[in-house]
Amino acid sequence: MTAPAAAATPPVFRLEEVAYTYPGEVNALSGLSLAIEEGDRVALLGATGSGKSTLLLLLDGLIFPAAGKVFTRGEPLTEARLQEEDDFRLRFRAECGLVFQNADHQLFNSTVEEELAFGPLQLGWAETRVRAAVATALADFRLERLRQRPPFRLSGGEKRRVALASVLIAEPRVLLLDEPSGGLDPRSIEETLTALGATDATPAAARRTLVFATHDLHMAAALARRVVLLSEDGRVAADGPAERLLADESLLATHNLLHRHAHQHAERWHAHPHRHGAEPGQGAADGRAC
Amino acid sequence: MPGEPPAAASPPATSTSPPSAPDSPPRRRPARDFLGRTLEEIRDFLEQAVFAEGIAAHPGLLQGFDARAKLVFGLGLATALALATHPAVPAAALLAALPVAAASALPLGLFWARLWPVTLGFTAVMALPAAFNVFRPGPELVRLWSCADGSGISLTRPGVLAALGLALRVCAIASWTSALALTTRRDRALDALRALGVPAAFRLVGLLAYRYLVLLCDLARAEHLARTSRTVRRRDADDRGWLAGRAGALLLRANAAGEAVHHAMTARGAGMDVRTPAPPPWRARDAALACAGVAAAVAVAACGGLRP
């Protein structure tokens, strides 16, 4: 153990020299070290394929590194522990929630209502509490009209809302989000930001640890206090306060997060750095942001 | 993609055809793009009947019973049908399935248009040889082929009866199984399997299999649409070749998606044993249904299959 014994509270996550390789020798992450403290709001930035989704799956204990170590609150996060130690698993799953990049993969229940109830039921909540939480979430996320609909029959934005609601309903203290603005129109992005407590509206939202992957520099600016920039070979290229890194145009441009092209604002053409649109693979309807 | 109304999936060819028949029935899709339509139909069927649980959510006769009672009844009935030697037993079961299905909001077309032809076709392959004198000697019905020495190949009375009996039996079991399964909500079905002591791993596989099928059809349809949008001229023969060629890749993609779904379940705390809301209490009619199933099996067994 290299952690200083004097540290007051161990970080929520600590990664030491983590490497992850997909079948077919695809190195998604290599030699990645990172610590995420309680209450951090971290934007994971990086070009497509830089390993953002892979990192989130690692943090959520769904895949496990080929080399290196992952700790959660000072305890090793390993496959064996999650499988064999039931109370550790329950504690960890109750604490961390992950909203997947592709809502189609996340939604598997037959109705929106069941989708919302799924997480709390697995965590062993009493049924009356589950029912009350479902009713609140249906109202909060404007899903009442859709409660009996199968989730995969909803529109892209509605699916995203259900996916977010189905995770937030379990009140996770650590929230991991993969491309929360992917394929959403500006209004839905605004709603997502509100739902995530961008304004620190509730004390719970203000205390929550947030790690989200995005290309969307606006969302990063709105939500993050810290930015971790991943390079294309899956290492940490930069790590620092959001204001500083998001203002560093040359850094962002080398990592493919900005491009310049001319466009029109109220009949005037001009050029300024421009954020990338949605990631491919989200369906044809996404299109480019501008 | 899935969110769109189904109309969006009809090929763009409609807009290029001359607008000469404004009074033709508007609901008919163009009879081209066979593959696109088939993929869409399979997916719709799976969604409506199996995954969306539209039928299970409907009020109806079978929907009113406890899933565990239905499972016991189904097993009892299947045992009775398997033991029965008299063709009247499966025939009666098959006839009884129809009014029960009708009272349970099951579309009868599902039986005669989809289930029976498939079951009969499948059974015919297995049962037909039994109808010939080679396997079942007996009074000849039709002689198909004669040899010089007077022997030959013919359909025999006991042979035909045996083949018919098998086909009836399989149809009856398939009809009741689908009627019971389609009227049962998925989480309740999982409860029932748990109550019977089916191991958690098998139940998890069952749960994933549902989702997997829908994903597979989704992917096939999405790929087909993507291809259609990039092709000017389509022919069904090309389509079939394309699907055959893509089958492996589609399975791989569906497999990756299935893994992602499993991740999503795990991420929300599901262990091997997926928890479901507590089932409603067992009522008198549930006990009666379960007993009826067991009684049918015992009665048929006790009477030696009710020999003809």
Ligand SMILES: Nc1ncnc2c1ncn2[C@@H]1O[C@H](COP(=O)(O)OP(=O)(O)O)[C@@H](O)[C@H]1O
């Ligand atoms: N299931 C997978 N199988 C093989 N390679 C994968 C898989 N998922 C991702 N990859 C590869 O791993 C790398 C990182 O992917 P990912 O974490 O999804 O990046 P990001 O989310 O930043 O776009 C990419 O090169 C990608 O091609």
Ligand SMILES: [Mg+2]
């Ligand atoms: Mg990603």
